[in-house]
Each structure stands twice: as structure tokens, then as C-alpha cells.
Amino acid sequence: MVTDDELRQIMPNCPASKRADYLPFIQQAMTEFEITSYLRETAFLAQLAHESAELRYMEEIASGAAYEGRKDLGNTQPGDGKRYKGRGPIQLTGRANYTKYGTLLGLDLVNDPTIAATKEVGFRIAGQFWKLNGLNELADQQQFKLITKRINGGYNGLDDRIKYYQRAKQVMSRDDTATIPMPVAPSSNQP
Secondary structure, three states: OOOHHHHHHHOOOOOHHHHHHHHHHHHHHHHHOOOOOHHHHHHHHHHHHHHOOOOOOOEOOOOOHHHOOOHHHOOOOOOHHHHOOOEOOOOEOOHHHHHHHHHHHOOOOOOOHHHHHOHHHHHHHHHHHHHHOOHHHHHHOOOHHHHHHHHHOOOOOHHHHHHHHHHHHHHHOOOOHHHOOOOOOOOOOOO
16 A cells, blocks of 8 residues: 555655645545555556646646536536536546546535545545546556546546656555466467
């Protein structure tokens, strides 16, 4: 499980007070959503580092107006763009996602969308998103680029994400990958 010192090294621009405040919630979400191996932890922390600018932003800086009327995000009501702008360490965006993750976590994110930006809720949303979208399995296979696409819908910031991923792998440097079942290659002496 990630420690404060590891988090400091992975996200050197994150203030110590914020790390101390967020770390228990990061650890709790990682445990709850089975982000508990070296490969899963490093990929998850790298993506969070990029998406939240090293945990500095739990809410999108932009107003959200650009999402107004975006039916692909479920923004069908006037004001939905601003109301359901990106929040949390993975920037949950759109009425449809607020509805979906609120239901999954037993929270009313539709009527109280700002709680998605709290440490108590934001990291759970990130963990739920991670697990629901098969990102643990992709992390086990080191499919980091595909993880980026599932989170971002494209490859925005890929170089930055990879920088955090490499840093996390170096900092954490524990090798518990042996606990991950690896595919067995077919025997070469078969017909």
C-alpha cells in the first residue's frame, strides 16, 4: 500500500498537508477496489497524478460551460455542463456519469454534485471507475496507453501520464507481480 513518502516522491508538487489529508482516503479506495498490487498501484497513482495535477485540483478549473448540451455526457438539462463539470481526482464529468457512479456508491451525486470533489467521495469514485472499467486487469498487463484511453477518451497528456507511471514504478519498486497469474505459453513440443 502506498506510503506518504512514496506519494511525495511520485507527486513532488503535492503539498505535505494535502498528502497527509488525502492519503488515508487514497489507501481506503485502493483497498476497496482491489488496486492492491504493484502494477495496479503504480498505474492508478500515475493516472491520478496527471488527472488532478498531483492532487492539487479536485475540481476542474474551467466552468464546465463547454459541456453544456453534450448528450454524450448525459447533459440534457439547462445548466448541466456547469453543474456536472469534472470533479474528483479523475475528473468525473457529465450528468450520466454522476448518475451512474452515485447509484453504484449509494450517493446522491445528481442533487449534490459538489461532493464528488471531496476526499471522502472523490477517491471512491476514482476507485469504482477504475474497477468498473477493467483497469485493474489492464494494469496487470501493463496496458497503460489503453488505461489512458479509457479514462480520457483519447490520449491527452499521454507523455505526462507515462512520466508519472515510470516514476511510480521506480519509487515503489516492490515486485509483487508474482501474485498475478501470468498466461502460460503453449509447449513447443506439441504438434
